[in-house]
Amino acid sequence: MDQAPGSTPDGAQSGLPVCYRHAGRETGVRCTRCERPICPECMVSASVGFQCPECVRNGSGTGHAPDANRPRTLAGGTVAADPRLLTKILIGINLAVFLAVQVRSSLLGDLVLVGQWPPAPFGATQGVSEGEWYRLLTSMFTHEAIWHIAFNMLSLWWLGGPLEEALGRVRYLALYLLSGLAGSALTYLLASPGSGSLGASGAVFGLFGATAVLMRRMRQDMRPIIALLVINLIFTFGWSNIAWQAHIGGLVAGVVIGFAMVHAPRDRRSLVQYGTCALVLAAIVVVTLLRTAQLT
Structure with missing residues (x-):
């Protein structure tokens, strides 16, 4: 499918990606686990940043990209049971x-x-x-x-x-x-x-x-x-x-x-x-x- 002039692979016309759950809603925030773009309605507050509803619900990120099949920190580290x-x-x-x-x-x-x-x-x-x-x-x-x-x-x-x-x-x-x-x-x-x-x-x-x-x-x-x-x-x-x-x-x-x-x-x-x-x-x-x- 051809890409419209000025759009991004995520579908935004202004250069911002769109929420993966709500097409047309531009956002600059991504889930800290799977890194997919999420709008304010989909943001679930976490200890560091925000997560999408699927990561919160599934924990393991089932259905996400292959390298996101385990919970990851913002920097890509493994999420630990005791973070301190x-x-x-x-x-x-x-x-x-x-x-x-x-x-x-x-x-x-x-x-x-x-x-x-x-x-x-x-x-x-x-x-x-x-x-x-x-x-x-x-x-x-x-x-x-x-x-x-x-x-x-x-x-x-x-x-x-x-x-x-x-x-x-x-x-x-x-x-x-x-x-x-x-x-x-x-x-x-x-x-x-x-x-x-x-x-x-x-x-x-x-x-x-x-x-x-x-x-x-x-x-x-x-x-x-x-x-x-x-x-x-x-x-x-x-x-x-x-x-x-x-x-x-x-x-x-x-x-x-x-x-x-x-x-x-x-x-x-x-x-x-x-x-x-x-x-x-x-x-x-x-x-x-x-x-x-x-x-x-």
């Missing part, structure tokens, strides 16, 4: 490390992010430049002060749950870890080699960035998340003894990865999403190698 399970696990790890540090304070020196220790003119025996790359990761789960871990874990719970549900566990975990590592890498690059850094702030700021991208994708009111982000940035640069590099590194990585997660074209979704994650990881490795070359 991974967030709970991450919080549990942070709390376990915090308690371990309280019981054995000497453990702190083995976990924090430090470039070189002791600093020049002494010969360094510890630090990332001495091959202890694991500190880029362990420092993300290490806290010393109660107020520090309380603030980060509250932020992780508030931001992490909705993101985990929207992205799926694997994509969410990649976002969290790479944001934290990006914050650690930028701190290692720009901070004094002998200064220590610790905390989940880099990963949390990555969640801030990804949340802003997700809310824009869902056309939600972004003023609350922007206001909260601005307040946190004010604290970042207004208070002393805060590793602003970790916050900025995590935020930038979170925005980049979050954009790839929610805007990747459906036919190349995994390639774009995991390809972006690989590029971010490569950038982290390059930054770490460059800084190590400067210090050795």
Whole structure:
């Protein structure tokens, strides 16, 4: 059948698709599971976006496209029975490390992010430049002060749950870890080699960035998340003894990865999403190698 001039494959004359259940009703909203266009009458509010009546009724998406035969998140991940399970696990790890540090304070020196220790003119025996790359990761789960871990874990719970549900566990975990590592890498690059850094702030700021991208994708009111982000940035640069590099590194990585997660074209979704994650990881490795070359 010929297509009318100016129309789309969905049948709209103005460039917008039409509701698959009501011909002639143009809409810019698609079901977050099967991605078919739905009008306001067919929209069923979900925890993230809207779903069509068939996905809500059938759950498994029976009768949809072959790649939509299982419930999927907005980013293409598998819908889990407990959408906050991974967030709970991450919080549990942070709390376990915090308690371990309280019981054995000497453990702190083995976990924090430090470039070189002791600093020049002494010969360094510890630090990332001495091959202890694991500190880029362990420092993300290490806290010393109660107020520090309380603030980060509250932020992780508030931001992490909705993101985990929207992205799926694997994509969410990649976002969290790479944001934290990006914050650690930028701190290692720009901070004094002998200064220590610790905390989940880099990963949390990555969640801030990804949340802003997700809310824009869902056309939600972004003023609350922007206001909260601005307040946190004010604290970042207004208070002393805060590793602003970790916050900025995590935020930038979170925005980049979050954009790839929610805007990747459906036919190349995994390639774009995991390809972006690989590029971010490569950038982290390059930054770490460059800084190590400067210090050795």
